[in-house]
Amino acid sequence: MQAALPKYKIRGRDFFSSYVDLLEEFDKLSFTSDIWSELHSAVSLLSLTAHGISKDFRKKTIILKCEVMDERHTGTIISTKFQTILKEWGIDRQKVHCMVRDRGSNMVKAMQLSGFEDISCAIHQIQLCIRAGVESQEWLLQLIAKLKKIATHFNHSLVAQAELTKIQKERLNQSPLSVIQDCPTRWNSTFYMMERFSKLKDSLVLYLSANPIAMITPEDWINIQKFVQLMQPFEEITRNLSSSQISISSVIPLIQVLKTTLQQEETKPNTSEQFINFITKLRDELNSTVRFGNLVEEENYTIATYLGRSYKYLQKSPRHTIPIYVK
Structure with missing residues (x-):
């Protein structure tokens, strides 16, 4: 590490042994896990992170391991990996309270084989809802494709970027912003792309009038603005649920x-009628039994919400009420 990154200071033995002691202190632990590909090294990694509440009622998070997945990502292999990691850290399976995972069939199978109680990742569920909603609207797919084509034009041309910057600075007296390209695996990147197009509307209209790559019609601009407005709460909630301090409450x-x-x-x-259809699809997805339709019937969520410190004042206030359901 001194050769690779001289300024990095490796933690000492006491740092790591304190986590071992902390894991032994917990009566119960919950876990989050995911599999992803590391493009630069061309490997797949399986992570396992432990979450617990200390004796002084502080939330603690410990990344136990990022395991290289050389084999096929089957439920059987994932289950074996989980149990091996827990054994390496000396964590008895009786301490496992709950596993949070995505809805991949291999992850679901791994939980069944391991005999762990598990729940689906809410962020992943929201992303699936939005993806289904977007893919159900042909007009929206065409609009996204058009914007991606324009974004690609700027990302592949330094000349185009310079011209857009010049328009913003010299003709509109604006601080320069660049076009954002969306990523197919992250729905909020589509939101960020449209949000940026909305902010760049005046400069893009001027640029596209002289460089006809793709025509953005007045109706398109209205739809872009409406999409951003509609998806803003989804984006905020995705960010909130991504916080290291958040819980399922x-x-x-x-x-x-x-x-x-x-x-x-x-x-x-x-x-508009087409947005009403889009909203109807989003609502149907949220209410689906495979998404959040049975959420208030799941004890892990209802009890966590009832006990959640963040919502205590709402339960006591006569002016604010949250629907809390406990079996």
Whole structure:
């Protein structure tokens, strides 16, 4: 490490042994796990992170391992990896309270084989809802494809980037912004792309009038703005649920916020028929039994929400109520 990164200071033995002691202190542990590909080294990695509450009621998170997955990503192999990592850290399976995983069939199978109680990752579920909603609307897919074509034009041309910057600085007296390209595996990158197009509207209109790559019609601009407005709560909730300090106590209230927001957007006078269809699909996905339809019947979520410190004042306040359900 001194040769590769001289300024990095490796933690001492006491640092790591303190985590071993902490793991022994916990009566119960919950875990999060995921599999992803590291493009630069061309390997797949399986992570396992432990979460617990210390004696002084502080949330603790410990990344146990990132295991290289050389084999096929089958449920059987993943299950074996999980149990091996737990054994390496001396964690008795009786301490495993719950595993949070995505809805991949291999992950679901791994939990079944391991005999662990498990729940689906709320962020992954939200992403699947949005993906299904977007893919159900041909007009929206065409709009996204058009914007991606324009974004690719700028990302592949330094001349185009320089011209757009010049328009912003000299003709519009604006601080220069660049076009953002979306990523197919992350729905919020589509949101960020459209949000940036909305901010760059004036400069892009001027640029496209002289460089006809693809025509963005007035109706397209209206749809871009409406999409950003509709997806803003989804983006905020995705970020909130991605915080290291969040817990599943927030899932029921935040999903309820999404449902209420969709209902409000549907009744607005400026909501077109095609957006009503889009909203209907999003709402159907959120209410689906394979997504969040049975959320209030799952004890892990309902009990966590009832005990969640963040919502205590709402339960006591006569002006604010959260739907709390406990079996």
